[in-house]
Amino acid sequence: MSDGIDGEAIYKCSNCGAKHFLHADDFEFEVQSSDERQMGAETQYVAEIHACCHNCKEAIELEFEVWEYPAGIINCTNESANNAEITDSHFSIEHLPNPDDGVVEVAKLIKPLLQFRFDKFSEQFVDFWITQYRKNARTTTISSAISLVLASAAIGLGIYTSQEKLGQQLPRAQDFNEQYVLLKTTQQNLNDLEHFISSKKNEMEATQNLLGDLEEQRAAIEPIVQANQELVDAMFAQHRRDNENYVLRERLIGVALGVLASLIASVIWHFIGRFRRKRGV
Ligand SMILES: [Zn+2]
Numbered sequence: 001m002s003d004g005i006d007g008e009a010i011y012k013c014s015n016c017g018a019k020h021f022l023h024a025d026d027f028e029f030e031v032q033s034s035d036e037r038q039m040g041a042e043t044q045y046v047a048e049i050h051a052c053c054h055n056c057k058e059a060i061e062l063e064f065e066v067w068e069y070p071a072g073i074i075n076c077t078n079e080s081a082n083n084a085e086i087t088d089s090h091f092s093i094e095h096l097p098n099p100d101d102g103v104v105e106v107a108k109l110i111k112p113l114l115q116f117r118f119d120k121f122s123e124q125f126v127d128f129w130i131t132q133y134r135k136n137a138r139t140t141t142i143s144s145a146i147s148l149v150l151a152s153a154a155i156g157l158g159i160y161t162s163q164e165k166l167g168q169q170l171p172r173a174q175d176f177n178e179q180y181v182l183l184k185t186t187q188q189n190l191n192d193l194e195h196f197i198s199s200k201k202n203e204m205e206a207t208q209n210l211l212g213d214l215e216e217q218r219a220a221i222e223p224i225v226q227a228n229q230e231l232v233d234a235m236f237a238q239h240r241r242d243n244e245n246y247v248l249r250e251r252l253i254g255v256a257l258g259v260l261a262s263l264i265a266s267v268i269w270h271f272i273g274r275f276r277r278k279r280g281v
Contacts, residue, residue: 109124
């Protein structure tokens with residue numbers, strides 16, 4: 001069994017021929033019977049309408065029968081009228097909005113927006129709007145119109161506010177003299193910076209050249225130093241040898257002089273001894 005039956009119908013007064021229209025709100029379908037069949041329940045709905053012709057005030061009675069089987073499908077319909085002729089009728093299964101469905105639909109709608117997939121969002125928004133419109137045309141139209149007005153107002157307010165802010169900033173930022181002085185100072189600073197960089201560059205180049213010259217001089221001197229190294233070593237060795245010979249000679253002379261001095265002393269001592277004995281001391 002579904003949520004109910006929606007119906008629309010057109011009928012004509014048998015007395016005066018005036019045409020009447022019935023809308024969904026005019027029907028009050030009630031379950032008349034329900035039987036369990038092979039594919040589930042078969043439900044019989046009946047709506048009775050008692051009306052007066054709006055033209056001749058003739059009393060009119062209408063009866064509509066709808067069979068739903070299987071669930072969600074209208075299997076067949078039947079209608080009967082007193083003092084009227086039903087010229088057209090249409091029935092559909094009513095789906096009351098499920099609050100969970102709404103949440104799911106809104107979530108489905110927001111997801112592409114969060115993923116920045118605006119084409120997907122647009123497509124789903126259109127589907128959503130059409131679904132809502134089919135469910136309830138009047139409410140959807142009114143709420144869409146209100147949303148449109150509110151969105152336009154919000155956008156307009158946003159533009160107005162940003163323009164106001166821009167307008168407040170302009171007189172300060174656009175002061176010509178200040179801008180000119182600022183640009184002049186910036187240019188001066190940039191020139192100074194350029195000079196500084198240029199002078200540093202020259203200094204670095206001079207240092208580089210000096211290092212290059214020193215390297216060249218070192219390269220020129222290196223063979224000379226290496227060639228004369230042996231000579232210098234030989235000179236030092238000869239000097240050392242001379243020094244050693246001199247010390248040896250000094251020592252030999254010292255020893256010889258010592259021996260000579262002892263000899264002289266011994267000779268003198270004997271002379272003195274002989275001289276004393278001769279005098280009979
Ligand atoms: Zn009538």
